[in-house]
Amino acid sequence: MAPNPRVTAAFRAMRDIGIKEAQVKPVLKRLLKLYEKNWELIEEENYRALADAIFEEEDNVVVEQKKKCKSTDEDDLEEEGQTQDEPERPLKRLRRGQGGPGSSSVNACNNSLGGSPLKRPKVEEGEPPDPCLQQRPQEMMEKPQSIPQHGTVNKGKQPLLPQIASPGKRSMSERASHVCIREPRVEQGIVLLPKQKVPDTHLLIKPKDEPFTDDMFTEDVPDYEVPIAVIHPAPPCKVGSSVGNDSVENQDGPEIPASQSLAEGNGIDGILASSSERGTNCKLATIPEESPPTLEIASSPLGEEGSINISPTLDVLKESSVQDAGGNELGLCMPSSNGSVNIQCSAEVAELLSRLPTSLNGLDGQKQASKKIIPNGYTESEREKELEDPESTNSRCLVVVPQQKNPPSDLRSLHDVNDLTKGEERVRISWVNEINSECLPSFKYIPRNLIFQNANVNFTLSRIGDEDCCSACLGDCLSLSTLCHCANTTGGQFAYAKGDLLREEFLEECISMTRDPQRHQHLYCRECPLERPRIDDCLEPCKGHLRRKYIKECWSKCGCSKNCGNRVVQRGISCKLQVFCTPEGKGWGLRTLEDLPKGAFVCEYVGEILTSSELYERNLESNNSGKRTHSVLLDAEWGSGALKSEEALCLDATFFGNVARFINHRCLDANLVEIPVKVETPDHTYYHFAFFTTRVVAALEELTWDYGIDFDDHDQPVKVFRCLCGSKFCRNMKRSIRSRCATIAR
Numbered sequence: 163m164a165p166n167p168r169v170t171a172a173f174r175a176m177r178d179i180g181i182k183e184a185q186v187k188p189v190l191k192r193l194l195k196l197y198e199k200n201w202e203l204i205e206e207e208n209y210r211a212l213a214d215a216i217f218e219e220e221d222n223v224v225v226e227q228k229k230k231c232k233s234t235d236e237d238d239l240e241e242e243g244q245t246q247d248e249p250e251r252p253l254k255r256l257r258r259g260q261g262g263p264g265s266s267s268v269n270a271c272n273n274s275l276g277g278s279p280l281k282r283p284k285v286e287e288g289e290p291p292d293p294c295l296q297q298r299p300q301e302m303m304e305k306p307q308s309i310p311q312h313g314t315v316n317k318g319k320q321p322l323l324p325q326i327a328s329p330g331k332r333s334m335s336e337r338a339s340h341v342c343i344r345e346p347r348v349e350q351g352i353v354l355l356p357k358q359k360v361p362d363t364h365l366l367i368k369p370k371d372e373p374f375t376d377d378m379f380t381e382d383v384p385d386y387e388v389p390i391a392v393i394h395p396a397p398p399c400k401v402g403s404s405v406g407n408d409s410v411e412n413q414d415g416p417e418i419p420a421s422q423s424l425a426e427g428n429g430i431d432g433i434l435a436s437s438s439e440r441g442t443n444c445k446l447a448t449i450p451e452e453s454p455p456t457l458e459i460a461s462s463p464l465g466e467e468g469s470i471n472i473s474p475t476l477d478v479l480k481e482s483s484v485q486d487a488g489g490n491e492l493g494l495c496m497p498s499s500n501g502s503v504n505i506q507c508s509a510e511v512a513e514l515l516s517r518l519p520t521s522l523n524g525l526d527g528q529k530q531a532s533k534k535i536i537p538n539g540y541t542e543s544e545r546e547k548e549l550e551d552p553e554s555t556n557s558r559c560l561v562v563v564p565q566q567k568n569p570p571s572d573l574r575s576l577h578d579v580n581d582l583t584k585g586e587e588r589v590r591i592s593w594v595n596e597i598n599s600e601c602l603p604s605f606k607y608i609p610r611n612l613i614f615q616n617a618n619v620n621f622t623l624s625r626i627g628d629e630d631c632c633s634a635c636l637g638d639c640l641s642l643s644t645l646c647h648c649a650n651t652t653g654g655q656f657a658y659a660k661g662d663l664l665r666e667e668f669l670e671e672c673i674s675m676t677r678d679p680q681r682h683q684h685l686y687c688r689e690c691p692l693e694r695p696r697i698d699d700c701l702e703p704c705k706g707h708l709r710r711k712y713i714k715e716c717w718s719k720c721g722c723s724k725n726c727g728n729r730v731v732q733r734g735i736s737c738k739l740q741v742f743c744t745p746e747g748k749g750w751g752l753r754t755l756e757d758l759p760k761g762a763f764v765c766e767y768v769g770e771i772l773t774s775s776e777l778y779e780r781n782l783e784s785n786n787s788g789k790r791t792h793s794v795l796l797d798a799e800w801g802s803g804a805l806k807s808e809e810a811l812c813l814d815a816t817f818f819g820n821v822a823r824f825i826n827h828r829c830l831d832a833n834l835v836e837i838p839v840k841v842e843t844p845d846h847t848y849y850h851f852a853f854f855t856t857r858v859v860a861a862l863e864e865l866t867w868d869y870g871i872d873f874d875d876h877d878q879p880v881k882v883f884r885c886l887c888g889s890k891f892c893r894n895m896k897r898s899i900r901s902r903c904a905t906i907a908r
């Protein structure tokens with residue numbers, strides 16, 4: 163009998179992700195029985211249910227084997243070490259927890275299974291982390307403190323990376339706003355080694371465990387969490403098209419005249435009202451065919467419509483098309499009175515748009531060349547002044563935002579399709595929606611972090627000692643025969659090699675920290691800012707912080723030139739990027755329009771600098787109003803014991819941010835890695851959060867980073883989105899089968 167083509171296809175799909183037929187067969191049989199031969203359930207999402215079930219099965223085998231392997235000795239650890247050295251095996255991170263004494267037996271068991279992908283380490287509750295891999299709190303703290311007992315008090319959660327903070331509620335919508343949750347669950351039988359968690363700094367009341375249910379897969383609930391950035395403030399009408407993006411040196415620096423944005427006028431364009439208006443509430447004008455070639459564009463911050471005449475006829479708008487850098491046809495989202503519509507637009511139209519009055523196209527910053535700006539945004543004169551007068555520092559890199567808790571809800575903005583940065587960056591960054599009629603969410607584009615209010619970020623020159631700068635250097639520090647002081651932070655070598663790329667060795671170390679944090683040192687705070695007393699006034703022990711590698715760039719006090727090879731992040735974005743609507747349903751994403759080499763700087767995560775308390779307050783407010791925030795916790799060098807709760811800093815890009823707010827998550831094998839960068843201050847609490855490529859990235863590839871979410875963590879304070887990253891190492895895959903089985907069992 164001829165083999166059932168559906169069976170053959172299933173085998174093929176599994177083979178593609180490295181699963182053998184022998185493994186597939188029994189599971190497939192069981193699934194068919196379970197689903198009453200409903201093949202659709204098995205086939206959808208590229209056999210996700212099948213893959214999940216196979217992994218589930220493997221896990222069960224691991225548990226079984228683990229019981230038998232309790233007595234495994236240190237040889238197993240060595241064996242694991244070898245396994246972890248395998249090149250390009252990004253699933254390492256999924257084995258987190260391996261390597262400790264308590265886990266060695268597990269490793270042996272896992273290894274004996276032949277290293278099937280997507281294996282999750284099983285960890286014994288209460289087992290301590292590997293002393294070789296972690297620096298104990300006793301060693302790190304001024305006063306000794308007992309090691310947090312994982313799986314007991316601490317529940318094994320340990321923050322590892324700068325994370326995105328979470329709000330206090332757990333409704334699905336609120337969960338969407340918290341991107342980087344590194345909080346792997348601790349469950350019976352799971353080894354507790356350095357954990358990935360984004361501790362919930364901002365919760366007064368810690369939500370109870372909430373098991374995953376199938377609710378997120380039902381019809382009445384969005385299939386995945388609606389992206390934060392898309393949901394929050396409602397968009398005004400926007401012109402949505404792209405003509406690719408030109409790389410333009412912005413000679414004028416970041417200063418943009420108040421007149422340039424369509425929505426400017428109230429000082430904080432980009433901040434919109436309610437999230438519910440998103441996507442449907444664009445104030446758009448329908449243009450009947452016979453109507454004159456005038457496009458009505460809602461342009462005022464308050465929503466009044468400003469009328470601008472554009473010469474092309476509607477026919478041009480409707481019949482032509484514009485192509486992006488990849489030659490794809492691009493849609494142009496034009497105004498209409500009954501909602502946003504996608505109209506094909508010609509390159510001429512796109513060109514016309516770029517020739518709109520500068521007050522409308524946001525590009526007039528480029529025409530003003532009155533001041534000479536050095537790449538980090540300082541004018542020469544400002545820099546000189548800063549050197550003369552230490553008190554006058556901080557002037558450019560950080561600006562104190564006028565007090566403004568939440569932006570007024572009646573302000574609107576347009577994002578220029580040719581350059582959503584409005585000339586704030588050295589390059590233009592376009593945006594395009596080839597999928598639907600959604601416009602970009604509203605936010606104010608800022609190229610550098612801004613202090614919101616209370617963040618204690620101190621840039622005074624006097625705090626930078628001679629050992630922290632290279633005042634005697636000239637030109638390019640990377641070309642010097644002897645290394646200058648600025649290489650000290652990075653172990654006597656600069657992080658960068660020639661050509662603005664990271665040194666391979668340095669980059670690999672950073673990638674390893676992200677993908678396999680258990681192998682790296684952790685620090686423990688005496689009083690962890692993330693564990694500040696909540697409602698019960700009881701300070702929980704620190705769960706540990708990954709001691710990350712830093713880049714330390716030359717800065718204002720250094721004598722080298724602005725083109726010094728050790729100044730990369732501070733010069734800003736230089737590659738061609740584009741924000742686009744992802745076809746997979748992840749909302750907006752960021753892609754490169756040119757090939758990028760490995761180790762290249764892409765962009766920083768820019769936002770408002772808040773203390774964790776401020777973010778906490780903001781999240782509370784947001785939760786009440788249904789808005790969302792997305793934020794990154796700056797915790798790369800905590801653990802000295804000196805950091806107080808209110809000093810813990812975060813970046814929130816919800817209202818003010820740059821392109822990084824559009825970077826989506828990808829499990830494990832993301833093409834970007836985040837690295838802390840010190841530019842203006844030796845402070846450990848503040849640094850830049852910069853993204854570099856982990857490999858060569860081809861033009862038009864989406865740029866992604868691993869938020870560090872543990873999709874299996876039932877104890878996570880927020881319900882994370884349903885991951886659509888498409889990685890074969892996706893940590894979210896297993897969830898779907900569980901919820902399906904739960905549904906069927908009911």
Ligand SMILES: C[S@@+](CC[C@H](N)C(=O)[O-])C[C@H]1O[C@@H](n2cnc3c(N)ncnc32)[C@H](O)[C@@H]1O
Nearest residue numbers: 338388389391748749750824826827885886887
């Ligand atoms: C920082 S935003 C990234 C940009 C976002 N896609 C947007 O449209 O603004 C994070 C949100 O994007 C969505 N997202 C990111 N990565 C995703 C993924 N792998 N699968 C599904 N949704 C994802 C989630 O809704 C998440 O809360």
